[in-house]
Amino acid sequence: MVGSRLDGSELVAALGLVFVVGGVTLWWESILPTTDSIQAALYELVVHVLFGGVVLALGVHIERSELSPRDRFGVMVWCFSGFLFLLGLAVWSELSALLAGRVTVRFVSDVVVFGSMGGAFGVVAGVNHGRSVRNARLAERNQNQRETLVLLTRLLRHDIRNDMTAINGHAELLEDHVEPDGEDSLDVIQRRSDAIVRLLGDTDTLVETLETDREFEPIDLSAVLEDQVASVADDHPSVTVESEIPSGLWVVADGLVHQLFSNLLGNAVAHNDPEGLTIRVRAVTDGDVVETVVADDGVGIPEEVRDSCFELGAKGENSGGDGLGLYLVSRLADVYGGSVTVDDSRSGGARFVVTLPVAEPGAD
Structure with missing residues (x-):
């Protein structure tokens, strides 16, 4: 009418x-x-x-x-x-x-x-x-x-x-x-x-x-990564976690940043046999970003699905997951003004590279 x-x-x-x-x-x-x-x-x-x-x-x-x-x-x-x-x-x-x-x-x-x-x-x-x-x-x-x-x-x-x-x-x-x-x-x-x-x-x-x-602030990424590495080691004693995390890595983020790395580490354990699995975590400052590498020696991610693995609901044929973890990783990295990519690790597993903007410690 x-x-x-x-x-x-x-x-x-x-x-x-x-x-x-x-x-x-x-x-x-x-x-x-x-x-x-x-x-x-x-x-x-x-x-x-x-x-x-x-x-x-x-x-x-x-x-x-x-x-x-x-x-x-x-x-x-x-x-x-x-x-x-x-x-x-x-x-x-x-x-x-x-x-x-x-x-x-x-x-x-x-x-x-x-x-x-x-x-x-x-x-x-x-x-x-x-x-x-x-x-x-x-x-x-x-x-x-x-x-x-x-x-x-x-x-x-x-x-x-x-x-x-x-x-x-x-x-x-x-x-x-x-x-x-x-x-x-x-x-x-x-x-x-x-x-x-x-x-x-x-x-x-x-x-x-x-x-x-939402407001972002300087976050001590070194402490976040150390906590997540310790958590995985405690929850999965059969998994070997090697880390190379220097102190003083500050990034622009907020209190949710731990979820980004919790999901990456949890994804490595969930999609591989924990018995004998090795996960390596390395972080370094590279110019105006902090680069964090999470690599494992598991089965890896096929090249043909790497472009789509960060999409909502994307998961492997034999995966029992919900297709939310890697999407959350990508979403958080994007929200913070960073990025995440995946390729092969040296041992044939998956290798995720996360970059987050550098922040001055204690800066507003």
């Missing part, structure tokens, strides 16, 4: 058509016969038709645009307001002749030229105003959706994490009471529970990266 009554795009196009036809008619009947040269005649034709053509073209355009019917009606109001304003100026400039009953060619020419000019400026202003209103509505809608997503994530993180903790606790209590045939099933329960908890943590981190008002 609103579209049928308030959509003024047809009137805008009609006004433009009137200007074009009127301009051509005036030029043909009154201006061309008195013009001495072809160049002058063409100039007068362009002057009398140009802005009318702009109004006509924009009228057709907004009818097919993404603007709502109400916004299109607003464009029509702007168009006719501009037209009437400059028409009023044209009438004012010839008021004495009009009051005397004389309608001159100059007055008609001014009506066509200045009226179409005012209409064209009005349409442009109206379209820009309509788009700004539409963008504001979209921004508000996106903000509402983001807030809803944050709320749902917090609910999931709270409720499901508590449930998984309870499941793990009961599974541990059953360890001494399960028959040998059921031990494998119990291990599956514990592994899947841990995987769900990790997934919730990654999801929460991704939601936090959507914050538009």
Whole structure:
């Protein structure tokens, strides 16, 4: 109902058509016969038709645009307001002749030229105003959706994490009471529970990266890497972790940066046999970035999927993961103004190279 009554795009196009036809008619009947040269005649034709053509073209355009019917009606109001304003100026400039009953060619020419000019400026202003209103509505809608997503994530993180903790606790209590045939099933329960908890943590981190008002600060990457290396060594005693991490590596980041390297190290363990696996972590300052290399001697990542492995949901054919870990790594690196790439390690496994911008320690 609103579209049928308030959509003024047809009137805008009609006004433009009137200007074009009127301009051509005036030029043909009154201006061309008195013009001495072809160049002058063409100039007068362009002057009398140009802005009318702009109004006509924009009228057709907004009818097919993404603007709502109400916004299109607003464009029509702007168009006719501009037209009437400059028409009023044209009438004012010839008021004495009009009051005397004389309608001159100059007055008609001014009506066509200045009226179409005012209409064209009005349409442009109206379209820009309509788009700004539409963008504001979209921004508000996106903000509402983001807030809803944050709320749902917090609910999931709270409720499901508590449930998984309870499941793990009961599974541990059953360890001494399960028959040998059921031990494998119990291990599956514990592994899947841990995987769900990790997934919730990654999801929460991704939601936090959507914050538009996040503030970055100097972060001691040396301490972050040392903590993550120690965590992997504690959680997976069968994995050998070699590190070469000098002190004083400061980068521009925030409190989520540990998730980037936690996921890289966790990915190396999850996609390889932990027994006999070796992971090497090396970090160094290279100009205005800190380069961190995480390499392993596992099965590696096939070359044909390296360009897509950082996409959301991307995972190998035999992977039991959720396709979120490497996407989170890429997302965080991008948020911090850095990058991440993957190739082969010297031992044939995967080699990830992360670069993050250097920060002065203690700088704001």
